[in-house]
Amino acid sequence: MGALLDDLATPFLYVDLDRMNRNIEAMATAARELGVRLRPHAKTHKIPEIARRQMAAGATGVTLAKVSEAEVFADAGIDDLFIAYQIVSPAQLERLTRLSRRARLRCAVDSRAGAERLSTAATDAGIELQVMLEIDLGIGRTGVRTGVDAFQLAQRVADLPGLKLIGIYGFRGFRAFADGAEGREAWGRAEGEALVSAAADLRAIGLPIAEVSAGSTPTALPAASVRGVTEIRPGQYLFGCANVVAQGAMRADDVALFARATVISRPAEDRAVVDAGSKTLSTDGSWEPGCGFGYLASDPSTRVASLWEEHGVLHLEETARGLQVGDRVSIVPNHVCTAVNLHDRIAVVRDDRIEATWMVAARGRLE
């Protein structure tokens, strides 16, 4: 018999195991039905035990952002890794080539300088690295622009020794709400269409683009519905969070990750202060203006209205004004990825009992 949820000192994060398992199954089933491979982004959880569950449900492998993060998953036996991130420093490139000896590995490129560095590292190590070209999908971050820039870079990657161009990927995310479910679906389809079109252009000049990888929790399934998309990389779908719910990408009843907190102060009728602040929930804002930093799971109209490092200030709607000093509450954070990243471990809960504790093994793996 495990401890009870409320035996643990607050604040802490816990996962509702049954909900998480259902979310993992649902995405795997949807990907299978749409005929795409699923390669979840593990930055959301950073927990090898969860990656194993995702693979058992049918995922091809996992996506990661950093070499050090990928090493943690390789150490745990997850051996199909896509580092969807530009690795450009010599020392990091050396770690990358070492990692490629013990895991199937895909790398990312979006610049000529980056491609040349990757090529040098691969040839120095006497290996070949599989390369995905990142396409700029217009969000003002990384990626090469479609058209001439993409042609030239793809051709350069194909020509460089030690590199094997295997596909393209992009990230577009979704931060708008006004258009509702239809807006999100149209946005996701446009992502898929942009990638499929970019792949067709590159194939037309003879380049071998086998993989066309799209995704993010809000856009993965609409993108996957576009013929020619071969892979999706959603991250947050297994936990959910306030922003994913607000996007309409998940139902509130499917959210599986919560912060458990205690009311430490009750200074006004409409205000309760809990011991979960920005060091527990993260400061990531709401994509809905004015919606604060998360909501009370038992009463979603009650928001974390303001946040300090160790204080979450709840603006209490009438329904929540019975809260007293010492009461415990569960809070849904705005952004689950940055919240999990603040914790060494999460409690695994079923029916208010703690069944296990999972270490967030890749937390702090930044390099």
Next chain:
Amino acid sequence: MGALLDDLATPFLYVDLDRMNRNIEAMATAARELGVRLRPHAKTHKIPEIARRQMAAGATGVTLAKVSEAEVFADAGIDDLFIAYQIVSPAQLERLTRLSRRARLRCAVDSRAGAERLSTAATDAGIELQVMLEIDLGIGRTGVRTGVDAFQLAQRVADLPGLKLIGIYGFRGFRAFADGAEGREAWGRAEGEALVSAAADLRAIGLPIAEVSAGSTPTALPAASVRGVTEIRPGQYLFGCANVVAQGAMRADDVALFARATVISRPAEDRAVVDAGSKTLSTDGSWEPGCGFGYLASDPSTRVASLWEEHGVLHLEETARGLQVGDRVSIVPNHVCTAVNLHDRIAVVRDDRIEATWMVAARGRLE
């Protein structure tokens, strides 16, 4: 001979040791000259080695937010601790009373329910706990309102067994910029005056208010200039950050804590992407609207315009457009407390050499 700054894989945080030492000395000197005790808030650094330096420079002790955090400092031999936070859960109260056997300890109260819980814990343990009453300074967080509420609560604390009322404290911070240095100083003096007035009111009904504790980096010195303030609790002053500089509370040349990052992508003339995102810098916003998430130390007009978990997007002013893929830069984060909290360790640098590595020993100590 230590390693060089650029031998370490990015991203990471480093402290400029000479600057930090100067900042520690300067605040200690200013407090001494104003005749107040200095009890720095250690949430900023969470590093016992730094607390020892603060004590060596003249600090009375340290301030903390959580019991688990205080335990780390007690373990390291720092034995004068003020937990400026309401501890209300039975298990946490038990840890608090255990801690009081090995360190001089001050506790915080802002509610009748909290005071009664503290009293029960103290009497169960057969000890007396020193109590500071938190006064609400109008920021909409914790604290008891001055006037009748404060009278009644202070009297209750004084009457409860196991508790000894020793003083009051408050936190007001400073988030406004428009008024410049004069605005900040007036704001800080008003903080000191409000606390001194609240203390006088409580003394008038016979309550023994010896300590009147104010502070925060932007307000500590103006508050300390008010006769009757006895202690200040600034945190960020030893490192500084973009928000503290923007407040005019520190000069840019005194900032001592930086994120070291590498340019991983250079997708447009005015855009460079570095490997330090919200998991390195934190998402804490700028208190100056439109100022992004930090600035380039070598060119403060270049801002981190947008932030993703592992991407910082620099909007490059003309002066910074020579940046290339693979180049390294130093970034000043918006808020140093939440940035440090994301890291297991920080590098200690003097003249571009790494002299030591300090573990952020109390990181993740949330309960």
